[in-house]
Amino acid sequence: xxxxxxxxxxxxxxxxxxxxxxxxxxxxxxxxxxxxxxxxxxxxxxxxxxxxxxxxxxxxxxxxxxxxxxxxxxxxxxxxxxxxxxxxxxxxxxxxxxxxxxxxxxxxxxxxxxxxxxxxxxxxxxxxxxxxxxxxxxxxxxxxxxxxxxxxxxxxxxxxxxxxxxxxxxxxxxxxxxxxxxxxxxxxxxxxxxxxxxxxxxxxxxxxxxxxxxxxxxxxxxxxxxxxxxxxxxxxxxxxxxxxxxxxxxxxxxxxxxxxxxxxxxxxxxxxxxxxxxxxxxxxxxxxxxxxxxxxxxxxxxxxxxxxxxxxxxxxxxxxxxxxxxxxxxxxxxxxxxxxxxxxxxxxxxxxxxxxxxxxxxxxxxxxxxxxxxxxxxxxxxxxxxxxxxxxxxxxxxxxxxxxxxxxxxxxxxxxxxxxxxxxxxxxxxxxxxxxxxxxxxxxxxxxxxxxxxxxxxxxxxxxx
RNA sequence: GGCCUGGUAGCCAAGUGGCAAGGCAGCGGUCUGCAAAACCGUUAUGCGCCGGUUCAAAUCCGGCCCAGGCCUCCA
Numbered sequence: 001x002x003x004x005x006x007x008x009x010x011x012x013x014x015x016x017x018x019x020x021x022x023x024x025x026x027x028x029x030x031x032x033x034x035x036x037x038x039x040x041x042x043x044x045x046x047x048x049x050x051x052x053x054x055x056x057x058x059x060x061x062x063x064x065x066x067x068x069x070x071x072x073x074x075x076x077x078x079x080x081x082x083x084x085x086x087x088x089x090x091x092x093x094x095x096x097x098x099x100x101x102x103x104x105x106x107x108x109x110x111x112x113x114x115x116x117x118x119x120x121x122x123x124x125x126x127x128x129x130x131x132x133x134x135x136x137x138x139x140x141x142x143x144x145x146x147x148x149x150x151x152x153x154x155x156x157x158x159x160x161x162x163x164x165x166x167x168x169x170x171x172x173x174x175x176x177x178x179x180x181x182x183x184x185x186x187x188x189x190x191x192x193x194x195x196x197x198x199x200x201x202x203x204x205x206x207x208x209x210x211x212x213x214x215x216x217x218x219x220x221x222x223x224x225x226x227x228x229x230x231x232x233x234x235x236x237x238x239x240x241x242x243x244x245x246x247x248x249x250x251x252x253x254x255x256x257x258x259x260x261x262x263x264x265x266x267x268x269x270x271x272x273x274x275x276x277x278x279x280x281x282x283x284x285x286x287x288x289x290x291x292x293x294x295x296x297x298x299x300x301x302x303x304x305x306x307x308x309x310x311x312x313x314x315x316x317x318x319x320x321x322x323x324x325x326x327x328x329x330x331x332x333x334x335x336x337x338x339x340x341x342x343x344x345x346x347x348x349x350x351x352x353x354x355x356x357x358x359x360x361x362x363x364x365x366x367x368x369x370x371x372x373x374x375x376x377x378x379x380x381x382x383x384x385x386x387x388x389x390x391x392x393x394x395x396x397x398x399x400x401x402x403x404x405x406x407x408x409x410x411x412x413x414x415x416x417x418x419x420x421x422x423x424x425x426x427x428x429x430x431x432x433x434x435x436x437x438x439x440x441x442x443x444x445x446x447x448x449x450x451x452x453x454x455x456x457x458x459x460x461x462x463x464x465x
Numbered sequence: 466g467g468c469c470u471g472g473u474a475g476c477c478a479a480g481u482g483g484c485a486a487g488g489c490a491g492c493g494g495u496c497u498g499c500a501a502a503a504c505c506g507u508u509a510u511g512c513g514c515c516g517g518u519u520c521a522a523a524u525c526c527g528g529c530c531c532a533g534g535c536c537u538c539c540a
Contacts, residue, residue: 010469028540036540043540072538156468157536204538226540227470233539256540257470263532267539295488296478301471301533308477311489315477318489321502352479360479364487371504378496378503431498438500449501456502 002057002354004222005299007230007253008154012356015252017221022062023054024220026212026250027108028229029065032092033073037273038289038304039259039266041103043226045290046256046298046357048105050224052400053353064215065108067093069115071204075191085115085191099276102286104402110215114207121202121210122195124244125183133243135176139186139198142175148239154253155231181205181236205236209249213241223250230255256298263303279309288313291403298357320405321458322370323394325377326387328456334383335376342393345369349397366397380452409459415441419448419455426450 002015017023027047030036036044047065054061068074069089078088093113100107114121125141128134133147145151182203192199212220218241225234234253241249258265261272279289292312296302348365352358373390376382398404411419422437438448441457449456 030540031538040540046540155535224540228535228539230469231535232537258534258540260533265534265539269539292477299470300478303477305476308489311477314490315488325502358479360487364479367487374503426498429498435499447501449503450497451502458502 002054003356004252004254005356006251007255008250013252015221017059018219018251021058021060023059023222024216025051025054025061025063025108026208026216026220026223027051027063027065028208028223028225028233029067029111030092030096031068031071031073032089032096033071033077034092034268035095035275035277036099037266037268037275038279038293039273041099041276041289042259042293042302043224043256044100044105045103045293047224048103049294049298049357049359049400050222050254051106051108052402053357056400057350057354061109062216063108064110064112064212066208066211067111067113068204068207069093069113070191070201075189079190089113089115102276102280103290104287112211112215114202114211117207117211117214118193118195118202120214121206122184122197124206124210124213124240125197125202127244128183128240131243133240134183137175139200140182141184141197142180143183143236143240143243144176145179145181145239146177148243151239152231152235154238155235157231157235181232183240205233206240208233209237209241209244212237213245218245218249219247220250222252222254224254224256227255227257254298257301259293260301260303261305266304274304282306284309285313285316287403287405288316291316294401294403295359295363297359316403319370319403322374323391323404324409324458325456326391328451328453329377329382329387330384331453332376332381332383332386335381335386338373338376338382338386338389341369341372342389346393346397353400366394369393378452411446411457415446419457422448423455 003012004015005012015023025047027050028043030040051061051063067089070085074085074089078085081088125134128143129136129141134141134143183206184197185200185203187199187201189201192201212223223234223237230253238249260266261274264270264272266273276286276289280286288309289312292304292309293302295312295315345365345368348368349362352361352363352365355361369390373382373386376386394404395406398406418437418440422434425431425433425437441448445460446457447460449458
């Protein structure tokens with residue numbers, strides 16, 4: 001049984017999909033007006049964990065991630081550079097997709113762009129006009145929250161508290177109620193579409209309703225995003241979607257907490273952000289970034305620091321060294337208890353993640369297994385079959401974690417001979433020669449370790465340990 | 466001001482009534498020709514503070530302090 005914390009009810013609930021064995025997932029994606037920073041990626045890592053764990057649990061996942069490629073910032077950006085909106089947003093979309101790959105984020109089934117779904121949005125807005133939930137005013141269309149009594153429910157917003165004030169946009173004072181939000185904006189900038197609603201462009205919130213319903217249906221299972229999206233974005237999505245269809249829009253809303261820097265939210269407006277590229281330029285392992293963002297519970301604020309990143313880097317490096325070392329357990333007598341130990345670790349892993357993605361508990365299960373196995377290795381009792389079982393388990397859980405380096409590692413014939421030579425030198429107590437050989441390997445980024453199973457080697461990433 | 470989070474070791478981080486997981490770093494030891502790795506021991510008689518409930522509290526209740534977020538574009 002998998003349980004998730006549902007923002008809608010403020011409780012952990014058992015996950016019951018609409019269609020047995022399936023999961024429809026809409027995960028809020030980027031606005032492609034600039035490079036994403038790692039605070040943004042925290043959300044995408046959380047969504048990746050959710051996606052992968054549902055699949056690990058046997059669900060067939062259908063996932064959509066929207067690409068917001070038309071809004072005030074993207075329009076301002078392309079006007080400033082005098083390039084087309086598409087040219088401008090393509091640049092940042094490409095960068096985003098590259099970053100996703102570097103962080104080993106699973107690609108959603110659909111990555112719909114807002115600009116490619118204008119007809120869907122127009123038809124949704126028309127439906128809201130027909131049903132009387134929306135009204136037109138000077139070429140723009142607004143959603144009337146007065147017509148939707150449960151507005152504000154998820155966010156726990158008391159509507160009487162939202163007052164008209166200095167922060168209300170100039171183009172918005174034609175609204176009947178300051179709290180109403182735009183479904184369609186009148187032509188103002190260089191970017192517009194000619195539609196049945198007139199010349200203009202969509203409001204921000206409508207794209208998510210239109211695109212999620214197109215790919216996932218009018219009701220679907222899970223919708224995610226950062227906590228800052230709860231209000232007003234997700235609240236507005238609920239209002240416009242449910243008003244249009246008369247059906248419950250989403251069953252489970254999941255929101256992740258922010259990444260902090262020095263105790264403050266990382267954001268573009270505060271200027272306290274790092275992009276993935278900034279970090280990689282400093283020589284950090286991208287897998288460590290993934291691990292760091294993954295290793296804290298998604299609903300807790302995570303304070304980012306280079307110290308924490310360094311720690312994550314060490315953990316990832318040790319973890320991979322352990323994984324590599326399993327290949328050398330070729331002569332052990334075998335250990336009957338290993339299968340039960342693996343079973344225990346698997347149980348801890350799934351019990352943890354099934355409890356609202358409690359990653360710490362899940363990882364602890366694996367680390368406990370590693371310790372048990374290391375003891376067996378140091379006693380020389382771990383057999384090849386055991387090692388294979390453990391490898392299989394690590395690879396299985398790595399479908400969720402994705403922190404292992406699984407590429408084939410091979411030594412050249414020359415290197416293999418050199419290792420044999422060194423082993424003979426050690427038998428002959430020619431330690432000068434054996435140390436020299438070890439140094440030769442070291443200069444090639446390969447560390448030799450003498451163990452009960454013979455000489456073991458591992459590769460070391462440049463700059464790490 | 467309203468609403469919502471969080472405060473657990475040097476750092477990161479689980480734990481929501483019954484002996485305080487796990488990771489990283491440090492220190493001491495074992496092993497090793499020397500290393501490396503690993504293992505063993507050690508690092509919170511205490512979980513922001515003060516009260517209360519209870520046989521028993523990090524956990525429940527009340528009050529307070531601190532930090533962050535949302536209420537406006539945001540992951």
